Amino acid sequence: MVEISAEPTQSGSSARPGSERADAAHRSLPKATARDVSVFYGEKQALFGVNLDIPDRNVMAFIGPSGCGKTTFLRCFNRMNDTITGARVTGEVKIQGKNIYDPGVDPVQVRARVGMVFQKPNPFPKSIFENVAYGPRIHGLAKSKADLEEIVVNSLNRAGLFEEVKDRLDSEGTSLSGGQQQRLCIARAIAVSPEVILMDEPCSALDPIATAKVEELIDELHENYCIVIVTHNMQQAARVSQRTAFFHLGYLVEEDATDHIFTNPRQRRTQDYITGRFG
Numbered sequence: 001m002v003e004i005s006a007e008p009t010q011s012g013s014s015a016r017p018g019s020e021r022a023d024a025a026h027r028s029l030p031k032a033t034a035r036d037v038s039v040f041y042g043e044k045q046a047l048f049g050v051n052l053d054i055p056d057r058n059v060m061a062f063i064g065p066s067g068c069g070k071t072t073f074l075r076c077f078n079r080m081n082d083t084i085t086g087a088r089v090t091g092e093v094k095i096q097g098k099n100i101y102d103p104g105v106d107p108v109q110v111r112a113r114v115g116m117v118f119q120k121p122n123p124f125p126k127s128i129f130e131n132v133a134y135g136p137r138i139h140g141l142a143k144s145k146a147d148l149e150e151i152v153v154n155s156l157n158r159a160g161l162f163e164e165v166k167d168r169l170d171s172e173g174t175s176l177s178g179g180q181q182q183r184l185c186i187a188r189a190i191a192v193s194p195e196v197i198l199m200d201e202p203c204s205a206l207d208p209i210a211t212a213k214v215e216e217l218i219d220e221l222h223e224n225y226c227i228v229i230v231t232h233n234m235q236q237a238a239r240v241s242q243r244t245a246f247f248h249l250g251y252l253v254e255e256d257a258t259d260h261i262f263t264n265p266r267q268r269r270t271q272d273y274i275t276g277r278f279g
């Protein structure tokens with residue numbers, strides 16, 4: 001295990017104008033860190049010794065060809081790999097300075113601090129209200145019914161969905177359109193005030209209008225949250241993220257301010273990927 005220091009890792013030049021914000025975010029203490037993280041599925045190694053600092057109040061995009069380990073790595077940050085038979089994680093993952101793989105750490109508590117939004121919207125088979133109220137209720141975040149209602153309304157508002165659903169909070173979450181369901185899942189994720197939000201291709205099942213709404217929402221949320229988004233859409237990565245990490249064949253190839261990655265990457269493999277030569 002490698003001890004984490006308060007010093008962020010060195011990466012890239014900070015001379016390029018326009019990336020000051022991304023670089024400033026990166027210089028502050030990271031919200032989440034990975035040190036020498038490897039993941040195995042049975043005998044097969046899917047991720048190789050990844051080191052990465054993820055800043056707070058920032059969107060980081062994970063990009064790379066299919067099968068390179070983006071989802072596998074994302075799942076390390078909320079111990080979702082624990083739920084996969086035969087999966088094994090080595091190395092150290094810290095959220096806010098605490099190793100989430102320490103013995104005694106409850107994975108359920110980790111998942112309350114680190115929310116996840118999946119590729120396919122997956123509302124619970126419950127009402128719109130209950131979808132959002134569920135997390136705060138089981139984690140005891142509301143003192144009264146009025147408290148709970150306030151959390152639900154606030155979360156739906158912040159997810160940009162409240163106006164569209166305010167007259168039918170008792171309808172099934174699954175009765176919403178795909179784009180609305182995804183925003184409901186985001187409302188559900190933020191209702192427990194997580195420290196980190198992981199999004200695995202959250203727009204891949206959405207049309208361009210719903211995609212634009214979710215991107216707008218991500219942009220708003222990043223003022224207060226640490227967000228990681230996996231995307232196959234290079235334009236989306238460029239639009240929503242301040243920093244980008246490029247993965248290939250289970251290795252983190254490079255991580256830098258997004259505009260560096262898309263205009264002047266240091267690694268040939270990154271250049272080849274973003275220009276569409278493979279993947």
Ligand SMILES: Nc1ncnc2c1ncn2[C@@H]1O[C@H](COP(=O)(O)OP(=O)(O)OP(=O)(O)O)[C@@H](O)[C@H]1O
Nearest residue numbers: 041046064065066067068069070071072073084232
């Ligand atoms: N549950 C699992 N059991 C066994 N192997 C797995 C499992 N999940 C992923 N893998 C393997 O780990 C490697 C990385 O997969 P992962 O899903 O992390 O890639 P990805 O970058 O998210 O790909 P995509 O862009 O297609 O979603 C692949 O070789 C994949 O076959």
Ligand SMILES: [Mg+2]
Nearest residue numbers: 070071072200
């Ligand atoms: Mg994936």
